[in-house]
Amino acid sequence: MQQRHLHGLNRHVSAVGAGCWTIGGLASNRGVPIGWAGVDPDEAYAALERAHELGVTLYDTADVYGMGASERLLGRLLAQIDRGQAVVSSKVGYFAGTAAHPYQGQQLLRQFESSCDNLGTDYLDIYFLHSTNFGPEDRYLDEAVGILDELKDDRMVHATGMRAPHTFAAEWATDPSHPQSQEAARFLHLFERIRPDVITVRHNLMSPAYAANETDIFEFARQRGVGVLLKQVLGQALLLGTYSSSAPPAFPQEDHRHADIRFTGSFLRAVHDALVPLGRRFGYRPADLARVALQYALHASPNAAALVGFRNPAQITGSVQSLDPPLSPEDFAEIRHLAEPLRVMLGQHQSPAISSR
Template sequence: MPGMQRRFLRGLDAEVSLLGAGCWTVGGPATNRGVPIGWDHVDPEQAYDGLVRARELGVTLFDTADVYGCVQSERLLGRLLRETGRTGLVISSKVGYFAGTARHPYAPDQMRRQFATTLDNLGTDHLDIYFLHSSDFGENDQYLAGAVEVMGELREQGLIRAIGTRGPHAFAEQWATGDDARAATTTRWSHLFDQIRPNVVTVRYNLLSPLYTSRETDIFAFARRHLVGVLIKQALGQGLLLRDPASPPPVFSPADHRCRDPRFQPTVLAALDRMLAALRDWFGTDPTELARIALRYVLQHAPDAAVLAGFRDANQITTTLTCLGNPLGQDEIDQIIELFHPRTDGNTDERTPARAVHRD
């Protein structure tokens, strides 16, 4: 599509579409070892139409995983590659949650089998990015070294171009010096980063993500310093940020991951709905405008990252890909921050990295 913007993705050293297609949602409902990992109400043909529409609208970045729909997502994307070609596309997938009959998902032979299966599902001979999807490397990280070795082999053999890993939902490098739970989480992730040395990380970031002070190094500044690319997921809060606050709490099947997600529980939704109602009072109820606000907030905070957008059909992906319009003004960002992150101490001096406006 003329006008689809691109961004240079560090680590991969390539341009990708500003918005990419996140293919978790198109895998449909699924469980893995009894744990719900999927999405309800997904029709495979409508999901495929969404993939086609994404490509028509200029998306060049498609992200999936072996466990999304227990291979259904990879196979749908593989159908797109067979029918429309792979030229010019950046394809990523992941490993780390599906063990099959192996002792652990990161057992080296299991990783190699999963990688071969992923290539077969996608109908391609290489991946642009291959992610270590889980941070569970077994007791005492016994599978960590082997997993890093396999990823290195795949890159050396030209089967992948970049190694990826998932980043923390909340992170400031300085937190590691504390003695609380977030210090332990920060130290743990920093250790994994040093061992894996990824080229690209995926992070969750949206209107609800915490703010950081000017003295804190958030994940985006951290990645920039280490020349690592960033892919942002859940910019729309898995659809929560487009929710009509007048609608009843949703009900999910046992195969939908949201049935266990605290963010989708009635008491949490009630608090979110109050903020969403105020957001609609300020900006209107048009879903396209609400999507613009959510996406622009993220893109303007992270001017060198790309966003992965989930979808279930062509209409959803079309709305997401065509909603961006003009960047948010500083007054709009101030309103959003005041709504989602109100100060309780009266101090507004420490709200600057998230407030910075970067215009495309």
């Protein structure tokens, strides 16, 4: 397994990490679908064991992934392996329980304790503020940051994290004419207040290219000395060509993809057509496209690690095996060129459902 040095945490982790959202199964939070259909807990746990066998040391979950089910599955694995060899991250910020807000102090602490109980551990390597909603006028921001700082001081949390925008350049924040100026400025404001050690960002073949004079999230992280975890590197399997545009998948209401336009026939047709040049060059099999997508994402930064979703041993095995054989610098240049239709296609089909995830 390739290793990456995760700045902020200052530890080496496996280049491919286990993204455990998918194994949580169906769930909803205050009426919002947040789950995944088709999850067999026994298969999911077998996949976690397989990940460990393959050398995966990074495991990412959250309190709302299956409303605790994901954490509990991961906790079963942690009970069987050397906890010190695993880097475990969880998140807080979407589940309020009966509190006024998820980041209200006592609620945050309750969720931290519940996560540790579910995972069977007395500390987290990384604890993420999962949401950027801190209440009216950021009422709960200072309280949440203060609690995370205390958890770090007590070594119950080794590093803190936050999410970055899916598209970001630092220069946009000072350009009022840019359509994402406010989002960029908001991120920079929160970054300075939270002072995270690690950030997580969606990055894949559909992510935009940036101009040479723009400071993208990877250069920003390098300048600030923070670690980067990549999510949705396979585009929730959209980039593997596994969905049929003629027979779009139907998901139950508790599956977050239920009303997502990315899984409708028109979007799937657009993805299929945009993948054709990549398939022609590198192969059309899901394994071929996974190799392109995963290695392309990791190529964005020499120290970033990629979180991949899975629901069974075959899926996590396929992702890890996608690291070989390695692509060449010439391959990456060609992929950037061939992926242009994907970036254009995403821009044409942009929607709140896409931009908010």
